[in-house]
Amino acid sequence: MPVARVHKVMKVETSPAPTATAPGHRRALPPARRSARRGRITATLAVLTTLLMLLHGWIPNRIANFGSFVQTFLPWTGVAVVLLSAAALLRRSRVALISVLLPALTWAALHGGTFLDRGAGGAADLTVVTHNVDDVNPDPAGTARALAASGAQLIALEELTDPAVREYEQTLAGTHPYHVVEGTVGLWSTYPLRDTAPVPIMPWTRALRATADTPAGPLTVYVAHLPSVRVRLGSGFTTERRNAAAGRLAGALAGAPAGRTLLVGDFNGTTDDRALAPVTGRFRSAHDEAGAGFGFTWPERFPVARIDQILVRDLTPVSAWTLPATASDHLPVAASLRF
Template identity: 65%
Template sequence: MEQEDSPGRRRDGIWWRGRILAALAVCSAALMVGHSLVPNVFGRVGSLLETFLPWLGLSVPVLLALAVVRRSATAALAVLIPALVWASLFATTLVDKGSGGGDLTVVSHNVDEGNPDPADTARDLAASGAGLIALEELSSRSAPVYERMLAGAYPYHDVEGTVGLWSRYPLKDVRELPIMPWPRALRATVDTPKGPLAVYVAHLASVRVHLNSGFGTDRRNEAAAALASAVHAERLPRVLVLGDFNGTTGDRALAGVTDGLRSAQDEAGAGFGFSWPAAFPVARIDQILVKGIAPVSAWTLPRTGSDHLPVAASVRL
């Protein structure tokens, strides 16, 4: 008679079950490790993956729960692979890297054109005590409200189209940056007590997700390239770039802008600092980038009437 398989070798045993779950765990880990190899041609799949890359960590508890339900030791062990990969990529992000107070606090906020109460948003931003406030998505209706509400604490300001900069220190050499057909960026020199600081405020084009063409980023990427050209040509050694990039610093398509700059959140923040959407943030698309200055802390401010959270950083000049 044919001998039956032992319990440890039975094809329905804990070591045989769950091979599909184990394969999914390995695929999840491979995507995290090799995200830069994912093609970014049709549908900009690579950019989409990199924008939400931290969320691949959700595969770990989901696959582990399924492995328990399936009673599969193979799947349970395989889940360790994406868990370790995620930890190697993002564990340090969860640590508070702040190192005390700086010389200047800066805030950037996409205030939302449809914000129902810009006056209340202005009061919240002024209460932050920031020395510089950059606003994006201003409208002809809301810009005068911010000008009026912030005038007392911020005697210097400039608005170019839909972006503006409010400062406690004098502004000079302010000009629009033509990154798009309509004004969505500016450059200014801030005369701080510790010397001049070049400040860029930008709102890159929105991205669109279409069923037939995928993650539409062409207009955003073109605006990013124009902004990168201006920033890289900057002659002042200390540079601050603020704004809504409609993308994360991990998105390879924005590498032209982020090259040579450091993210205040990555360097001095605690956690991912997700800023959008405000009701349940899943990505940090609002950025504070620096060059020649040291960020010492970074955080998000409480929700306003906008669909974005304000982002803030303290820097040492």
């Protein structure tokens, strides 16, 4: 009887052949890698913004005075922080969101205290106002009345013209009987003024010195208007004339008598601008010590920088603020001081 043979069939399992990727298509990245890739540009910009804020003092002025430009508008790096935060949220990237914390915390450390009221409190002995009144001001008399209403004992004016000077003299005569005008700058006072003289910082007079005899003793006052700066294609931030005038002003201040001193006026620059350090480094800013907010003064409709300054030596700032707009393109600034 034939024997049936049983054959065992072996099944060999093989892995399926890889599916060919269609031309023009990439394999999907894991979610974590996709998030990192989406936030790469935002994270890079966040780090660069942080470095800009921390190392602005190292940015050279050799090329287009870029260092001074950055320092003039340094508070506006906060706008970059807001835009970077929005970009990180839109990209839904954890890497970008974490990276944006760097410039956000840096900005808060540098400027957060600006929004606190830094006033010393207590009584003040003197209030001073300084204002670039604009050489095309259509209402000098109205501007003078607004400044007198502040109650300031000292009112410094810059960018005066001959016709306007007569209106300021007539309007302020009743409240500020003592005054001196040198070139395009002037000082009106409720206290007697003496030892008045121009300070040569430019070919024409844009600075003066005077001594005010206050009830607490003599006070040396300097009023200055440094040259304007411009941003131009090809030449950048043009500060050369301003810096040269600041150097001459610094030389005059070096020979000033010791004691209580005020330096006020339109500097066409902020106290952060290193190019003005020969002048600002000798004094303390009333607004930085006793103001609230950034106190931007120019242009008056949408101020972007505080270029009008009240600087003090051997005086204590009690409070500092900007006054309401006049017919000028600058806002007036005021400070109350204690001897």
